[in-house]
């Protein structure tokens with residue numbers, strides 16, 4: 672059984688066929704998905720989706736949403752974390768982090784939200800799901816100051832030294848569609864050489880499509896259906912074939928190892944995967 676440790680199932684791309692997306696994932700063996708929130712406005716949506724479909728969720732304010740977030744959204748997050756503290760499906764604080772790639776974001780405001788949310792995670796005893804984009808060192812700086820109980824650095828694409836530092840702090844690194852591209856040399860090197868306990872799988876659906884769904888600007892200009900480029904959690908086992916090729920694993924090994932790692936990173940997942948008596 673596979674675990675998609677990062678899926679935006681609430682995204683509008685899934686509005687037309689969300690139940691079918693979950694059914695296809697289950698049919699492909701992807702029995703668990705973690706649905707991270709990105710803003711206060713979707714806290715309820717990810718929580719209700721997780722309950723409706725037997726999945727897990729995280730609450731947090733994504734760095735790309737800090738510009739439009741209200742100053743008291745951190746209070747709303749704190750309230751929501753307290754209100755749902757006994758909800759077995761609330762497994763992390765996320766998606767939080769820093770984005771030093773997308774232009775036009777205020778780095779000071781991003782950092783304010785990141786540090787405040789690390790403190791909320793620490794106080795709630797929850798791991799964090801981190802958005803890392805040209806920001807690994809700044810994220811690690813925050814983690815050295817505020818001791819959270821580990822988590823996942825999602826869509827990791829940093830250096831080997833940065834990867835090692837996340838692992839040393841008890842983090843797992845998330846690998847998905849980007850790994851399927853032959854030119855993704857750094858990501859593939861991490862997937863091949865990191866300790867096997869450090870790896871989790873994710874789709875980040877509907878984003879980060881694997882190479883067989885990817886559309887170039889030329890494809891789009893030629894009239895390719897944009898919906899065909901949508902990533903979805905059912906793709907996870909095929910994405911994992913790249914990991915199997917890099918590490919010499921069977922699919923069963925990849926599924927059991929990466930699911931065990933997701934459970935270690937997000938311990939509340941363990942109880943969710945036990946079938947009800």
Ligand SMILES: [Zn+2]
Pocket residue numbers: 677679707766875
């Ligand atoms: Zn995400």
